[in-house]
Amino acid sequence: MKAVVVGGGIGGLAAAVALHARGWDVEVRERAREFTDIGAGLAVQPNALRALDALGLGTTVRARATTDPPLGIRHAGGGWLLRNDTDGLRRRFGQWVMLPRAELVALLRAQVPESALRAGSTVTGVLPDGTVRYRDGPGAGVGKGTGVGDLVVGADGIRSVTRRAVLPEAPPPRYAGYSTWRFITTARPGVAAEGSVETWGRGERFGYAPLPDGRVYCYVMANAPQGESKGSPEDELAHLRRRFARWHEPIPSLLAATEGSAVLRHDTYELPDLPTFVSHRHRTALLGDAAHAMTPNLGQGACQAIEDAVELAAALDGAGGDTAAGLDAYDRVRRPRTQMVVRRSRRLGGVAHWSSPVLTALRNTGLRMTPGSSFARSLAPVIGGEGR
C-alpha cells in the first residue's frame, strides 16, 4: 500500500514515520528545498512524548532536550501569578521537553527512507482517485507530475492545498487578534533563565524556556492589527527591546543577547472546526495544522499533529486494508479531541490577551488564588489524554 504525504513538517514526517513502520510505502512531497524548520523552539508535552514513544523516538528526544514542566506565570514586575507544582505535574503527566524545532524535524526525517523524501516539490492539487498533482522546483529538477496513492495524507499546514481540494467549502483560517514573535537568543544571556516561564501584561505576553545548549527560546504574543509590521527583523527586535525594557529580568537580558536576524514575526490564525478530517472519495486524511490549526496558547499544535500521525497509522492498521473504514476510525478518534484542544487554546488566549486594566487586575487576582492542583486538573484532558 502506498501513501503520498503532502507536506514534510512535523506532522507530515511523523505520519511518514508511523506509516512506514507499519509497512506502508511512503512518499513525502515538501515544497521547501529542504526538510527542516525555522529557528524557534518547540515544547513537546507529555501527550506528544507518549506518541513519540510509540514511534520509537521518545528516549532520543528526551535525551536531547531540557525536560521540566513549566514553572508558571509571572507579572511584568516579576512576582508570581501562578506557580506550578512542577514535581506534581511530572508525577501526574510525565516529562515536558523543550528543544529546537529543527532538531525534532531532523530526528523524524532520519526515520524515513531517503528515497521517500521529495524536497522542492509543490503539490498543486489532489484528485478524487487519490492522484496528487505536483510541480517540482529548481531544487528537484523542474517538471510536473502526478503520484497515485492508496492514501493521501494532507499535512500541508494551515493554508493546505489538500484541504481546499477535498473540502472546498471549508471556511478559511481566521485571525486571532494577536501577532507572535519568536527567536532563539544568539548568545547565552548574561542573566540565567531559570526555567520555562510566561509573563503576562496587558494584551501582551513574553515567554522563555532554556535550551540544552545554554541558549534560550523566547516568544512574544501581543494584540495587533492583522498584517502589522515594524519593518525589518532588526526593527522588530528594536521594537521588542523598547516594549519590554521595564519588564523583569531575564527579559531585557534575553533581548540584549539576540540578533535581529533571529527574530520571526507572524500573525496568529486558527482554523474554524472542519466537519470531517477525511474524504473517502479522495482517499485522504487531513492531519496537523491542515486539519485543526490552533492558537499557540497551549503549545499543542505540533503535539496534536504527532498524536494524529500515530493514531492515523493505528486506525488504518486496525481496519485491515479497508482504507475507508480506517479513515472513519481516524476521524472519530481525532476530530473531537483536537477540536476540544483548539477551543481550550482559544479560551486561554482570550483571557491572556485582555488589555483593560480592570479585567487584567481581576484576572491576575484570580490567578494568584488558583491552587496548583486545579491548574493541573485543567490540563488533564489535553495532556493526560483523560476525558477523551
Ligand SMILES: Cc1cc2nc3c(=O)[nH]c(=O)nc-3n(C[C@H](O)[C@H](O)[C@H](O)COP(=O)(O)OP(=O)(O)OC[C@H]3O[C@@H](n4cnc5c(N)ncnc54)[C@H](O)[C@@H]3O)c2cc1C
Ligand atoms: C508562535 C508559535 C509557537 C508554537 N509553539 C508550539 C509548541 O511549543 N508546541 C507545539 O506542539 N506546537 C507549537 N506551535 C504549533 C506548531 O508550530 C504547529 O501546530 C505545527 O508546526 C504544525 O505542523 P504541521 O506539520 O501540521 O504543519 P506545518 O509545520 O505548517 O508544516 C506544513 C509543511 O507543508 C509544506 N507545504 C505547504 N504547502 C505545501 C504544498 N502545496 N506542497 C508541498 N508542501 C507543502 C510546508 O512547507 C511545511 O513544511 C506553535 C505555533 C506558533 C505559531
